[in-house]
Amino acid sequence: MTFKLRKIVLAATLATAGAMTALAGSAQAGTLTINIAFKGASQRAVWQQVIDEFKKAHPDVDVKPSFVDEEAYKVQLPGWLTTVAPDVVNWHNGERMAYYAKRGLFEDLSGDWSKNGWNTTYASTKEASSYNGKQYAAPTVYYSWGMFYRKDLFTKAGIGAEPKTWDEFLDDCKKLKAAGITPIAVAGRDAWTLAGWFDYLDLRLNGNAFHQKLMAGEVPYTDARVKKVYTTWKQLIDSGYFIDNSLSYDLDSAQPFLFQGKAAMMLMGTFITSGFPASVKPEMGYFQFPIIDAKVPTAEDGPVESLHIPSKAKNKADAHTFLAFVETPDIGAQLAKGLGSLSANSKSPEPEDPISKIGFNILANTKGGIAQFYDRDMTKEMADEGMKGMQQFISDPSKIDDVLAQLEQTRKRIYKK
Missing domain, CATH: 3.40.190.10 (Periplasmic binding protein-like II)
Known part of the structure; x- marks a missing residue:
């Protein structure tokens, strides 16, 4: 060629x-x-x-x-x-x-x-x-996440409006208890339901910027602001505002407390609404988690x-x-x-x-x-340990310092900070 x-x-x-x-x-x-x-x-x-x-x-x-x-x-x-x-x-x-x-x-x-x-x-x-x-x-x-409640039980306890502030919320819990109604159902066996309580108390007390730093492993669990979340939570437990033995119930077994009128409220995501019985649905209301500190910008899960x-x-x-x-x-x-x-x-x-x-x-x-919610805002390993710590706290609320010290050791190991 x-x-x-x-x-x-x-x-x-x-x-x-x-x-x-x-x-x-x-x-x-x-x-x-x-x-x-x-x-x-x-x-x-x-x-x-x-x-x-x-x-x-x-x-x-x-x-x-x-x-x-x-x-x-x-x-x-x-x-x-x-x-x-x-x-x-x-x-x-x-x-x-x-x-x-x-x-x-x-x-x-x-x-x-x-x-x-x-x-x-x-x-x-x-x-x-x-x-x-x-x-x-x-x-x-x-x-959305917020407080589901039974309108008829609020009326029975003499509560005229949904609580907007923490003081109003605590006052309503007191009225419900006096009327023989457990104020709050919680499904502690499903640890993530406890994480919802942690998220909201932290967001309302400390704000989302702090919350995200904590989720990113940048704040010690022994920080006074983290302890304040647990001491605020402890006040609700000590007052008897949650159902007894909450660690025995998962979400499916805790919801009937609400449906049967034994408990008045539950902090949960709106995804549960499809499971409400037809007979109860008209009585179900929903309100924003109460404001604890008006100076803290309001954030949500x-x-x-x-x-x-x-x-x-x-x-x-x-x-x-x-x-x-x-x-x-x-x-x-x-x-x-x-x-x-x-x-x-x-x-x-x-x-x-x-x-x-x-x-x-x-x-x-x-x-x-x-x-994004506790276990979506941080690494899986830390989230699992954190939720385990919440269950230990619910089991014995006097052990706040022990639980937080243990979580701090875990944070240092995982984040090396």
């Missing part, structure tokens, strides 16, 4: 290879892979519905969703993010998001927040979506579900387009209804259910920040 002919063949080969690469690139650019964690058929169905609507709006994008059961998803996610990553994943905000952002595995979405006006519509969840001042999450839904673009995603352009599509008021409301939650978008239509409506307004108007 002559030199000239070799050059022509080589040029043709390179041109063909270049054309094929360009074709592969354009095909790849039009394929959007999305991995979704779900619990139950209804959750999968609502995500499929949203993806179908996106396809109609963007017919040029070939969407390939994969639906994975939530428990399996948790195990598989680290592998996806470090190898062949999908273009979009759903996950949780707070520490669980920061864990991957810290390792460079989630794309910085700060530009999307500015461009799409999310700083306003998702103002209450911005802090939980951020790591080191940058946003790595697009919030979808969350749910509102665990947030979110969407993320992995750093190793291949089709980031369409991934950003998909996030912008989902982060709208109508899609937010659609997801919230299908997932049994609340839309994180403050401009979404209010939910119809009365308790969900109260929860939506509490979270949408929160100025002091949204915490």
